[in-house]
Amino acid sequence: MSVLNGIAVPHPPLIVPNVGRGEEKKIENITSAMEEAAQKIVEAKPDTVVIISPHAPSYYDYIQLSKGAYGEGDLAQFNDPYDRFRIPYDQELVDAIESICMENGIPAGTLGKQDGSLDHGTMVPLYFLKSLAPETKFVRIGLGGPNNKVHYQVGQAIQEAAQKLGRKVSIVASGDLSHCQKAGTHYGYRPEGPKYDEKIMEILGDGDFLRLLEVSEEDAEKAMVCGQKSFCILAGALDGLSVDAKALAHSAEFGVGYGVATFTDPKEDLDRHFLIMAEAQDRNAYEERIKKEDAYVKLARDTINDLIHENELVIPSASLPSEMLEERAGVFVSIHKNGELRGCIGTTEPTEANVATEIVRNALAASMRDPRFPAIQPWELEELEINVDVLGKPEIIEDESQLDVKKYGVIVSKNGKRGLLLPDLEGVDTITKQVSIAKQKAGLLTDEPGCTLERFEVVRHV
Structure with missing residues (x-):
């Protein structure tokens, strides 16, 4: 031997x-x-x-x-x-x-x-x-x-x-x-x-x-x-x-x-x-897991897999659900691994022709261009959990009493600075904390007065 x-x-x-x-x-x-x-x-x-x-x-x-x-x-x-x-x-x-x-x-x-x-x-x-x-x-x-x-x-x-x-x-x-x-x-x-x-x-x-x-x-x-x-x-x-x-x-x-x-x-x-x-066990578990993913998450995963495995970009298929091809909306693609965030990029307003191309754009960015994380590697692909959040149209609100951390995301803005936080995030269990984090993301002080508040609803696909 x-x-x-x-x-x-x-x-x-x-x-x-x-x-x-x-x-x-x-x-x-x-x-x-x-x-x-x-x-x-x-x-x-x-x-x-x-x-x-x-x-x-x-x-x-x-x-x-x-x-x-x-x-x-x-x-x-x-x-x-x-x-x-x-x-x-x-x-x-x-x-x-x-x-x-x-x-x-x-x-x-x-x-x-x-x-x-x-x-x-x-x-x-x-x-x-x-x-x-x-x-x-x-x-x-x-x-x-x-x-x-x-x-x-x-x-x-x-x-x-x-x-x-x-x-x-x-x-x-x-x-x-x-x-x-x-x-x-x-x-x-x-x-x-x-x-x-x-x-x-x-x-x-x-x-x-x-x-x-x-x-x-x-x-x-x-x-x-x-x-x-x-x-x-x-x-x-x-x-x-x-x-x-x-x-x-x-x-x-x-x-x-x-x-x-x-x-x-x-x-x-x-x-x-x-x-x-x-590898056989992990492949079976992976295939069982992705069977449960809807068309939104599947498109995000296919985009990431094809980009990293084949260096090719997915072109949304005409067979996708009609709402993905006809509607426009802001989209966030969130990637987790072992329970920890691995990448998240999104758009608060639509920037593409439809939701499908918005997903492709942001899945690519979340996997390769999130400045907080290194680019995703091939050996990670089957370990990833992917969420796709489709944002509703934001509406201006008068004060924090109109927020609900489970139901609404928040956008805080002042003097051209703008910060967004999605709803129903682990560890964000109070409105005060939600708004504070959004202010930090905008580059504002956590107690910054005179900010404009907007709320939006989200349809989360997992």
Whole structure:
């Protein structure tokens, strides 16, 4: 096998004695487990160790591989002037992984800033790998904005590149678990924290990488996790292989979850191609979801999909409902992902020949030109939730008593400045708050007097 084994480990700097200065003794079970896990890699005698770190350079739309002759760093920022690290990079393997990613449209490679410095997510595992043969080389990979499945694909590319070059590689997935395990600690307590850790340790202990891919980014964010995508790359590198999976230890002593697991003795297993299964599940769920969308939302989604997949603009079909082709109105297209706003652009008055072309215009702008967000990427498309709001004609009102945050949107204007807020928005539950936000959007003070108020109704399509 080109992939010899893999380990999932945390990276608390205090586990290094020169940093912890006695505090590390409080998590001796983690220290012992990391020593055991590291020994598995040392004994396997890999040509190259791939280390995946959440604290390596990170980009929203890209997963970076470090390039160059070597990387080096120290733990001085953690008041440890003694522990220093210098690792030679396997440039040939880096090039092979990047080439495979480019061929397969995976947003990963060596683009971006490269300064050769190592991060603590890399150096803490290196501390436990000091016994590796001196000729061992390394590949360092960061994480990025792409979803679990894209990170899994990077792992697959590692396996393929290693096979092509005849490299024997071991994988180190560096990553802490939930950061919200205890009240009174830096990140505090959330119930999602312990629940996540229990679930992920069970998944890692079972080697159930399909369940790993099914853990939503929303759940991981609520639990304040940094390691999940590291584990997905590790899982991808073991794609199509059965492994002896063992969860060795877990601790939340300092309010952050630390977990250690090993994956050894890989053997070919055609039933463990988990990305194929996950993509089929996600595709079925996506198709069921879009079946419920009406013509307005379907047109917005088709516009976004065709633009990003094919770089083509949708031309509204004559088969659309007549009101979409005959009526004119302002339209807002709102895009959400994992419950968070991902883009929203609209027009308060009609600017196009009909509602259909208004939707096309604003769907394009919301997905690519909202200045608050980067452009939507291909790997996000099936995760998007899209709303289309068709605005009624605004009417001037005398005062705020004529508003209703659930029923009416509001337009606030003064001296050529104009701000709009849609109705029935999450977190906007009072008229005062609705008007205040609209004033801010207009560039006015929240208590600005003498503003003109308009209200409008909205037909929301979901």
